[in-house]
Amino acid sequence: MMNTRCDRTAAWGVLQAHYDTDGLGFDLRRAFASDTGRFAALSQSAPHVFADLSKNLLDQRTEQLLLAVAREAGLEAHRDAMFAGRHINATEDRAVLHTLLRRPASAAPSGDLAGAFGDVHQTLDAMLAYAEKVRSDSTITDVVNIGIGGSDLGPQMAVLALDQFAAPGKRVHFVSNVDGHELAGILRGLAPEHTLFLIASKTFTTAETMANAQSAKRWFEQSGGVDIARHFAALTTNVAAAKAFGIDTTFGFWDWVGGRYSMWSAIGLPIALAIGADGFRGLLAGAHAMDEHFRSAPLEQNLPVRLGLLDVWYRNFHRFTTRSIAPYHSALKRLPAYLQQLEMESNGKQVDMAGQLLTFGTSPVLWGEPGTNGQHAYFQMLHQGTDVTPLEFIAVRDAAHDLAGHHPKLLANALAQAQALMVGQQDAGGHKNFPGNRPSTFFVLDQLTPESLGAFLALYEHRVFTSGALWGINSFDQWGVELGKVLARDIEPRLASGDVAGLDASTAGLLQRLRPLA
Numbered sequence: 001m002m003n004t005r006c007d008r009t010a011a012w013g014v015l016q017a018h019y020d021t022d023g024l025g026f027d028l029r030r031a032f033a034s035d036t037g038r039f040a041a042l043s044q045s046a047p048h049v050f051a052d053l054s055k056n057l058l059d060q061r062t063e064q065l066l067l068a069v070a071r072e073a074g075l076e077a078h079r080d081a082m083f084a085g086r087h088i089n090a091t092e093d094r095a096v097l098h099t100l101l102r103r104p105a106s107a108a109p110s111g112d113l114a115g116a117f118g119d120v121h122q123t124l125d126a127m128l129a130y131a132e133k134v135r136s137d138s139t140i141t142d143v144v145n146i147g148i149g150g151s152d153l154g155p156q157m158a159v160l161a162l163d164q165f166a167a168p169g170k171r172v173h174f175v176s177n178v179d180g181h182e183l184a185g186i187l188r189g190l191a192p193e194h195t196l197f198l199i200a201s202k203t204f205t206t207a208e209t210m211a212n213a214q215s216a217k218r219w220f221e222q223s224g225g226v227d228i229a230r231h232f233a234a235l236t237t238n239v240a241a242a243k244a245f246g247i248d249t250t251f252g253f254w255d256w257v258g259g260r261y262s263m264w265s266a267i268g269l270p271i272a273l274a275i276g277a278d279g280f281r282g283l284l285a286g287a288h289a290m291d292e293h294f295r296s297a298p299l300e301q302n303l304p305v306r307l308g309l310l311d312v313w314y315r316n317f318h319r320f321t322t323r324s325i326a327p328y329h330s331a332l333k334r335l336p337a338y339l340q341q342l343e344m345e346s347n348g349k350q351v352d353m354a355g356q357l358l359t360f361g362t363s364p365v366l367w368g369e370p371g372t373n374g375q376h377a378y379f380q381m382l383h384q385g386t387d388v389t390p391l392e393f394i395a396v397r398d399a400a401h402d403l404a405g406h407h408p409k410l411l412a413n414a415l416a417q418a419q420a421l422m423v424g425q426q427d428a429g430g431h432k433n434f435p436g437n438r439p440s441t442f443f444v445l446d447q448l449t450p451e452s453l454g455a456f457l458a459l460y461e462h463r464v465f466t467s468g469a470l471w472g473i474n475s476f477d478q479w480g481v482e483l484g485k486v487l488a489r490d491i492e493p494r495l496a497s498g499d500v501a502g503l504d505a506s507t508a509g510l511l512q513r514l515r516p517l518a
């Protein structure tokens with residue numbers, strides 16, 4: 001089942017030769033001048049998403065060679081293994097089946113996945129019925145989701161993104177940080193009888209979430225709250241731990257749903273509470289449409305594959321270390337943070353499936369802010385800095401407001417920035433010159449809806465799968481987060497006791513500085 005690492009394919013050497021002769025000095029302006037078909041060849045529609053890749057530093061030959069690497073590396077077999085429920089998350093011996101969460105009841109699989117699929121739909125129906133019940137309960141005005149990482153970022157991002165579809169009269173809050181300032185700030189405005197707490201944790205052991213959940217429960221009881229069963233629900237794979245905590249209402253999911261791939265499961269309950277059962281089903285339907293595209297479109301016209309291959313080209317040949325996300329829609333404010341976890345926790349790995357140290361780069365740093373705000377902050381560096389950062393524009397054709405003039409201004413800015421990055425300005429002299437030839441990808445959604453958001457997020461998931469598969473890494477574990485957790489458990493009591501024995505001098509010095517004054 002293991003695929004061949006990209007650098008061990010024969011096509012990799014051909015790609016390197018192509019980079020040395022044609023890739024290194026590639027010029028976008030010349031490429032457009034010499035090929036009138038460039039936009040048509042390097043742009044495409046996929047379900048709910050149009051993508052223009054033509055302002056990137058590649059041509060059709062580059063794509064052909066990247067596709068040859070992908071085929072030789074066994075990308076298609078690896079993809080099929082994921083959809084079939086094979087244990088491609090080998091270091092945890094788990095299947096990777098978030099796509100099953102999006103599969104409609106009308107497309108039930110036979111064979112191995114039939115049982116899991118039945119469980120998925122049973123839980124989905126129960127969770128959506130619960131969401132509708134809470135939505136129609138006017139005594140609940142505030143929902144507080146307590147979770148972190150994958151149990152926070154997806155729901156938080158989607159609730160904000162789909163705000164125009166949200167029911168009035170319900171506020172959804174998100175608490176992730178163990179920093180008590182966050183929870184305290186939210187609790188300050190709440191009344192226990194009007195509040196529903198959702199404790200979202202795949203493992204139900206995450207220290208931050210457990211601390212926040214305990215404090216929320218204590219606040220609830222101390223502020224006169226009664227009926228924990230009505231005011232607390234858990235979203236977790238660990239039903240026993242939720243019960244031990246005192247929660248009876250639990251919506252479960254399974255170990256084959258990775259944390260950063262879990263917003264499609266019960267972890268998505270805050271989204272369903274905000275936009276309703278139909279809206280949530282729309283989100284799943286959009287993602288499913290993209291799953292089908294990824295699963296069945298020929299690789300040449302497979303958008304997540306084309307994007308994932310571009311990522312490999314940029315990281316391993318151009319050696320770009322970062323990629324910037326620029327959503328030109330203020331409701332997509334949390335999208336960069338969500339994508340950071342998706343890509344960096346998935347592909348921030350230094351060993352391959354066999355545990356061998358890699359000799360090439362993997363995940364880039366992802367970062368970004370909504371446009372046009374970023375233009376007035378860090379775009380200077382993107383235009384004239386010494387490093388090249390590929391930029392990703394996400395624009396939505398139709399506005400969901402009727403304030404005159406704003407939307408054309410917004411879209412004009414997105415188009416103009418992409419154009420300026422590419423064409424540059426050569427004859428203004430000195431400080432006013434822009435090198436140009438700076439790459440960008442431009443995504444267009446017709447409207448921002450549950451369906452288009454679902455499709456766009458699934459596109460990203462499969463893109464991350466593609467680059468991870470070529471790199472030969474396990475995109476579905478996250479061992480790198482463990483060491484810090486262990487050390488924090490050691491340090492916490494030392495803050496009280498002042499014991500610095502065995503600590504390095506810096507940690508010891510800082511610990512003493514941070515101890516409360518007696």
Ligand code: F6P
Nearest residue numbers: 149150151201202203206259481
């Ligand atoms: O520490 C990282 C991590 O395990 C993420 O992968 C995960 O999304 C997050 O913590 C939260 O985990 P849980 O849902 O189990 O609380």
